[in-house]
Amino acid sequence: MATDGTRDGLAVDGDRLRRRFDAFNEIGATDRGGVNRPALSDANARARDRLVEWLREAGLDVRIDEMGNVFGRRAGSEDAAPVLLGSHVDSQYNGGRFDGVVGVLGALEVVETLDDEGIETRRPIEVVAWSNEEGVRFQPDMLGSGVYTGRFDLDYAHDRTDKSGRRFGDELDRIGYRGDGPCVADDLHCYLELHVEQGPYLAERDLSVGVVEGVYGFSWLNARFTGAADHAGPTPMDRRTDALVATAEVILATRRLTATGGDDLVGTVGSVDVSPNAINVIPETVEFTLDVRSYDNAAVDEAVDRIEREIEWAGEREGADWAVEEIMRVDASTFDDDCVATIEAAAETVGVDHVRMVSGAGHDANYLNEICPTGMIFVPSEGGVSHTEAEYTEWTDVVGGVDVLLHATLSKARE
Amino acid sequence: MATDGTRDGLAVDGDRLRRRFDAFNEIGATDRGGVNRPALSDANARARDRLVEWLREAGLDVRIDEMGNVFGRRAGSEDAAPVLLGSHVDSQYNGGRFDGVVGVLGALEVVETLDDEGIETRRPIEVVAWSNEEGVRFQPDMLGSGVYTGRFDLDYAHDRTDKSGRRFGDELDRIGYRGDGPCVADDLHCYLELHVEQGPYLAERDLSVGVVEGVYGFSWLNARFTGAADHAGPTPMDRRTDALVATAEVILATRRLTATGGDDLVGTVGSVDVSPNAINVIPETVEFTLDVRSYDNAAVDEAVDRIEREIEWAGEREGADWAVEEIMRVDASTFDDDCVATIEAAAETVGVDHVRMVSGAGHDANYLNEICPTGMIFVPSEGGVSHTEAEYTEWTDVVGGVDVLLHATLSKARE
Numbered sequence: 001m002a003t004d005g006t007r008d009g010l011a012v013d014g015d016r017l018r019r020r021f022d023a024f025n026e027i028g029a030t031d032r033g034g035v036n037r038p039a040l041s042d043a044n045a046r047a048r049d050r051l052v053e054w055l056r057e058a059g060l061d062v063r064i065d066e067m068g069n070v071f072g073r074r075a076g077s078e079d080a081a082p083v084l085l086g087s088h089v090d091s092q093y094n095g096g097r098f099d100g101v102v103g104v105l106g107a108l109e110v111v112e113t114l115d116d117e118g119i120e121t122r123r124p125i126e127v128v129a130w131s132n133e134e135g136v137r138f139q140p141d142m143l144g145s146g147v148y149t150g151r152f153d154l155d156y157a158h159d160r161t162d163k164s165g166r167r168f169g170d171e172l173d174r175i176g177y178r179g180d181g182p183c184v185a186d187d188l189h190c191y192l193e194l195h196v197e198q199g200p201y202l203a204e205r206d207l208s209v210g211v212v213e214g215v216y217g218f219s220w221l222n223a224r225f226t227g228a229a230d231h232a233g234p235t236p237m238d239r240r241t242d243a244l245v246a247t248a249e250v251i252l253a254t255r256r257l258t259a260t261g262g263d264d265l266v267g268t269v270g271s272v273d274v275s276p277n278a279i280n281v282i283p284e285t286v287e288f289t290l291d292v293r294s295y296d297n298a299a300v301d302e303a304v305d306r307i308e309r310e311i312e313w314a315g316e317r318e319g320a321d322w323a324v325e326e327i328m329r330v331d332a333s334t335f336d337d338d339c340v341a342t343i344e345a346a347a348e349t350v351g352v353d354h355v356r357m358v359s360g361a362g363h364d365a366n367y368l369n370e371i372c373p374t375g376m377i378f379v380p381s382e383g384g385v386s387h388t389e390a391e392y393t394e395w396t397d398v399v400g401g402v403d404v405l406l407h408a409t410l411s412k413a414r415e
Numbered sequence: 416m417a418t419d420g421t422r423d424g425l426a427v428d429g430d431r432l433r434r435r436f437d438a439f440n441e442i443g444a445t446d447r448g449g450v451n452r453p454a455l456s457d458a459n460a461r462a463r464d465r466l467v468e469w470l471r472e473a474g475l476d477v478r479i480d481e482m483g484n485v486f487g488r489r490a491g492s493e494d495a496a497p498v499l500l501g502s503h504v505d506s507q508y509n510g511g512r513f514d515g516v517v518g519v520l521g522a523l524e525v526v527e528t529l530d531d532e533g534i535e536t537r538r539p540i541e542v543v544a545w546s547n548e549e550g551v552r553f554q555p556d557m558l559g560s561g562v563y564t565g566r567f568d569l570d571y572a573h574d575r576t577d578k579s580g581r582r583f584g585d586e587l588d589r590i591g592y593r594g595d596g597p598c599v600a601d602d603l604h605c606y607l608e609l610h611v612e613q614g615p616y617l618a619e620r621d622l623s624v625g626v627v628e629g630v631y632g633f634s635w636l637n638a639r640f641t642g643a644a645d646h647a648g649p650t651p652m653d654r655r656t657d658a659l660v661a662t663a664e665v666i667l668a669t670r671r672l673t674a675t676g677g678d679d680l681v682g683t684v685g686s687v688d689v690s691p692n693a694i695n696v697i698p699e700t701v702e703f704t705l706d707v708r709s710y711d712n713a714a715v716d717e718a719v720d721r722i723e724r725e726i727e728w729a730g731e732r733e734g735a736d737w738a739v740e741e742i743m744r745v746d747a748s749t750f751d752d753d754c755v756a757t758i759e760a761a762a763e764t765v766g767v768d769h770v771r772m773v774s775g776a777g778h779d780a781n782y783l784n785e786i787c788p789t790g791m792i793f794v795p796s797e798g799g800v801s802h803t804e805a806e807y808t809e810w811t812d813v814v815g816g817v818d819v820l821l822h823a824t825l826s827k828a829r830e
Contacts, residue, residue, distance in 0.1 A: 199649025234614025
């Protein structure tokens, strides 16, 4: 019923939103129905240009900060602390069309709906698209909101490099998105983010909206084994120091320990780079990554300790040198009670099926939650699938989520 | 004592050989003391140019066939079937200086020594450098000798592509080494190849020369698991189909089964390519290779069967699709008794410590052995190390091996 408007009649224009969504996702579109717009790529630049154009057409006061975060401000009747709405428009490599985009275009739709209805709010409303949320090209992820909220220095962020050695700051210059506005948090009344769940919780329960109470904490590790490259034929098995065998033991140990480390603990080895990576040469070095998450920070601590011991043991068994470094740690975060209650009330107003839940995925909202009252709205991911071109959300659910964002925003902007 | 000449006084010029060896290995030299001259690369082309120049300076009749195999012929007193000597000058990525090069420059040194000594032979002697022995850029390996001996069609060989899609035939044209001579075997009296052992057998026994009786057979497999890419955070462990977890099981199973599959059985997963290979995405596809070797063909058959079952079981456990293909199979080969005896006698004449042994590594000699009497001479690899920049052979052992090649060649060329 979300697409048919809401109980008090105020609803967004789902057709306009759909036209924008489809046009936006022509940028960097892939053959398999996804998008390939990693942070600061040419496709990401074209997506930013399209967004800025639409923000201006909507009459918003656009500014870009020195991290490339894009803001569009709708004035309030008073110059009070604004309500900030948004998400990100960078994508995974060959990622989905919904991840991030629904939150940014949804926020734009919210302010346009208020304009259409001639609704003035006491507080300004700002739409934001954060830089480098995905963290696949430049690590760590959530870099734009991380600098904005003071977690990272600007110089640190500008010095991040991708695998080919290109600096984040140089790439910002290259695509013309190193703005002149300072990347520091304004005094914010609250931050609201609409996003796809990226997990199966809502889809399996046939629910349309998740009212997010908090987000898993996580740890990211970079690890490396160094063995001895040697000819795969004449080198006896008992003379080998194979960095890939040691890595395989850690991959399986990570799978095993998540079974006993806590109900919601997850662990993933997502990236493996073997050298020399030739069919007839024993692997000399393997660099690999680990991603460990739980809503229980202690469970993440324990899992990281166990994985580090597994790495040490695997290296000693194989006779390989080993190194492991935690490159990222984010504690689990609990969102503001009042924001959560406001979103829940908005879902009631809109009349969508909803449930309170926690998020397994990190979001810019994690960082915003450290500096202002924050809440998140989830819409379902079909099959729980995300970070892939197969990512899909029913359009009625997208529109229902944006309606909830509209009503929650209206409540907070009137405060 | 090899460098002090041999018992009958006939010995190669170790200093001339050393000058050539050092000059040759300036081409594609790496910072860590190795060479990077993969097949048909620019560095491989410059190495070929240098070799052709030296063959011509030595008065040899040079011809290049349509596979880029380079031949240099020294006439005999009769137009009889020639004695063919050689190896290869392509390298692994960042490989060693000795692998292949000692056999080619050693063969050149043999004919120059005969010239210096005014020794005429009944049979012609030909020096050869085979194309793409290593098989790291274009697979299968030993492609030049494989076409020459009729194992592969010329068109098949020219259509091999590297990871960036470049065709072998096009790359031959690009570097100017698609010769006009047909790539078909001549009537050969025998083939003799000098090569570094690439294993620890000689070095551990402090022996200078290996008289090779035969070569391990081997199988190369390409395998792939296809799971589901998904977000590493909100995807519960029991909802995952992780192609890398399945791969890790096969890597460890391969290590395990070699312990029970036969004394000399070796198995290696050398290459792993993960997609999308991002820190926070569950691996969707993993393509990996297997290399299985033994002097016992039945042991290779059994190991390949077991590995294919392990791949199937791992895929079924993880719920991943799997595919496996044998891209290469070479049976173990036993060299010609008379060639082996001739090399052993030559080692006695030179007075180097020697032993009969088998080779774990495949060589062009495997294919030549299918069409003519063939023998191989090994010199030690320090620590058994090969296919890496650390590869090293004591110079006195190199010269001793070339002296053995000289005397074995002389015996066969006088027949």
